[in-house]
Amino acid sequence: MTKFTPGRLFIYLILLLFCAVYLMPLMVMLLTSFKTLPDIRGGNLLSLPDVWVVEAWAKAWGSACTGVTCEGVKGYFWNSFKMAIPAVFISTLIGALNGYVIAHWRFKGSNLFFALMLFGCFIPFQVILLPMAATLGKFGLANTTTGLVFVHVVYGLVFTTLFFRNFYVSVPSELVKAAKLDGAGFFTIFFKIMLPISKPIIMVCIIWQFTQIWNDFLFGVVYSGSDSQPITVALNNLVNTSTGVKEYNVDMAAAIIAALPTLFVYVVAGKYFVRGLTAGSVKG
């Protein structure tokens, strides 16, 4: 292929240097989480543990103090799943139906609605926090997982609709028209023509929504109660607890636990992850 010149060597060196920079924090987190506290004080960020111990992991999972309770992050880890799975499922389903209507069953006003939705992708969530809190309170959903699911569905559906609409627009409208002439109805066309070809966009949508919802902190910290806090809120409470000796190894283990599900998705479905990022990158 290409010849190996000093110039190319230089390029490789820079690229590898940046690999080291990007990997360093993850390495530091992993190494720290396997050290004992005296080892942390004696060594440094990148020194290997004297002895590899998993106590910090056990403590982070089962007995570390997150604010007032001392039961580790395990409950919050499951809370995040309980919140993310229904929210991802519902918002993807609504997005698919909306996108299908907007792309192939246009009616007066549907374009205007789509424009309003697009604009909604950009609003800073601070501007809806207070009224949403009042609404959740009024319906008895404050401090519940159901309330969080509702919030994530509402503010996720603008993105999922956008994904599916952009995907379905590329389906030739002649195909849909022909099916209509053959007497196929709204749902027949959706289930027989649209859904079978939707696998890539469904993947993008699920991954996008899952990472957004799993990583969310703002809605979690404002709307969750002590029983429904997601893992991001618990991690922040754990790290910022000021009582007692600071256990950096436990902090790092908890941070990795909080990161594992999305890292797993990234490694397993990286291709769709990047596509989702570039397709809906406005949410950030």
Add this chain to the structure above:
Amino acid sequence: MFNILQKWLPKIILSPSIFLVTVCIYGYVAWTGYLSLTHSRFLPNFKWAGLLQYQKLMENDRWLTSCINLLVFGVLFIVISIVLGTLLAILLDQNIRQEGAIRTIYLYPMALSFIVTGTAWKWILNPGLGLEKMMHDWGWSSFKFDWIVSNEMSVYTLVIAAVWQSSGFVMAMFLAGLRGIDSSIVKAAQIDGASMPTIYWKIILPCLRPVFFSAVIITSHIAIKSFDLVTALTSGGPGYSSDLPALFMYTHAFTRGQMGLGAASAMMMLAGVLAILVPYLYSELRNREQ
């Protein structure tokens, strides 16, 4: 009967979303706007206050600090991410072996939440135990790096963590843009005797203008809503020296019982987003018409 149902079905399917978007986005924005014009404190109070809250906001030192911080943080974060992302994309575009693996390494931070990122960097930047100690151990005993506990420098630690998190993503956008450029243009320029740096500077980078604009929009959006990162990394401190508007809004609206002031600050954030977004959308639409 069936036909009538078919005719109405698309509208019926869309109507719950129309309702939710109208109420929970536009209705709530109006609601927050209204709250910002009242005397609300711990509870909503519908007594009209005019622009009092905005006036209080403008006289609030902490708000001014957080706006200046956002400007410093935002500009540095956007510029560094884009320069770094473009550079890495160009380097990765040179027929690099193991390109896929390198790309994966550059991008993985984007999968993490800002809370995790903040936690990790807080530990790395810990003066006395983190980077500083490592450099001392490696023999550079005069190395000092205590930005995170310094009033003047703490806001720059936000830039470090945010660039680490998002620059790989900017790289991915530019790499996709580079791959979309017609290679025959580059070949023609090569035949004309142009050097590689000239080709990149004069031909390829100008082609990437649209990518550049999306990158600015996305990174500025990330900067304006940065709440998790500042909460996890510095909690706005020391004092409120690294406060950002998003944290200011949360603190005043939810923990300090200054709902009206919080609402006003949220409206100011919205205004900031619109100031960036509207010219962008306007130029987009005009280009499309041409």
